[in-house]
Amino acid sequence: MRKACCNKDGRSKGPWSKEEDQKLIDYIKLHGDGCWHSLPKAAGLDRCGKSCRLRWMNYLKPDIKRGNFAQDEEDLIIKLHALLGNRWSLIAGRLPGRTDNEVKNYWHSHIRKKLICMGIDPNNHKIYHHHHIHDVYSSKNLSNSLGNPNADDHVMHENTMTRNIKEDTSSTLDLNLNMP
DNA sequence: AAAAGTCTCAACCGCCATTCC
DNA sequence: TGGAATGGCGGTTGAGACTTT
Structure with a gap:
């Protein structure tokens, strides 16, 4: 949604690409989640830890139910x-x-x-x-x-x-x- | 058909709590 | 003990989709 804008620490911001999603999924499948601060570097992502956590918690986690609320x-x-x-x-x-x-x-x-x-x-x-x-x-x-x-x-x-x-x-x- | 208005929702920001050193 | 680092949360934003005029 929101386009990437200027960023203090020079990391990427804005919508996640499929490649970034896949990197995050692959990394967490292998190593599990947690330690968000060091995760981006280890997973080869140009994102801050907070952004990775948010993406995982809200969209990529396998047990997430999407769509209409009952x-x-x-x-x-x-x-x-x-x-x-x-x-x-x-x-x-x-x-x-x-x-x-x-x-x-x-x-x-x-x-x-x-x-x-x-x-x-x-x-x-x-x-x-x-x-x-x-x-x-x-x-x-x-x-x-x-x-x-x-x-x-x-x-x-x-x-x-x-x-x-x-x-x-x-x-x-x-x-x-x-x-x- | 297109411009204007409204809605949705992914993602960021800033603050606070907790943990670490 | 205290300051820095990190994690987690709620508030907010704004691009794009959708609807109305």
């Missing part, structure tokens, strides 16, 4: 966000195969807007304008704006989410969260 994953993110706030790595830790970056992106691009559209404040998960919810659900615009042709599904989903949020206090144990 409904239950989305519900879980909302539930966990209500409990934990913007602690994306902790939230991602409860979603097998998902990374903190992906969860964070999905939150900002999809879930946040959805909650706002439902009249739920995404920061504190409180319903801030109940009439708005009613208006939204009585309007055909909702299904268009959310990309779902069946508005009834959204009413049901909103009910599920509202219920989830209400259950938050009792759900901490169910989720078995290990708070640091």
Whole structure:
């Protein structure tokens, strides 16, 4: 995505090429991950350790699940966000195969807007304008704006989410969260 | 058909915590 | 003990894709 720009230490930046990806994969297959600072040199990469770590953690790791989030994953993110706030790595830790970056992106691009559209404040998960919810659900615009042709599904989903949020206090144990 | 506006998401930045010497 | 190095995280950016006008 982002093009390479000036860099203090002269290393490459910006999008990873297939060759760079392959070098990183090959190296980690042989030696395992960790020691990110010395990895680039050892792997023959003109990148900083941080960049290698990020690329591996978010894209190259073999168990990463890419693509659309399932409904239950989305519900879980909302539930966990209500409990934990913007602690994306902790939230991602409860979603097998998902990374903190992906969860964070999905939150900002999809879930946040959805909650706002439902009249739920995404920061504190409180319903801030109940009439708005009613208006939204009585309007055909909702299904268009959310990309779902069946508005009834959204009413049901909103009910599920509202219920989830209400259950938050009792759900901490169910989720078995290990708070640091 | 094309210009303008909006959205998505890969990647960077800066800060903080931990580890090392 | 303390400063430097390193790892990890959340916030933010911006190119390119997509949609609307």
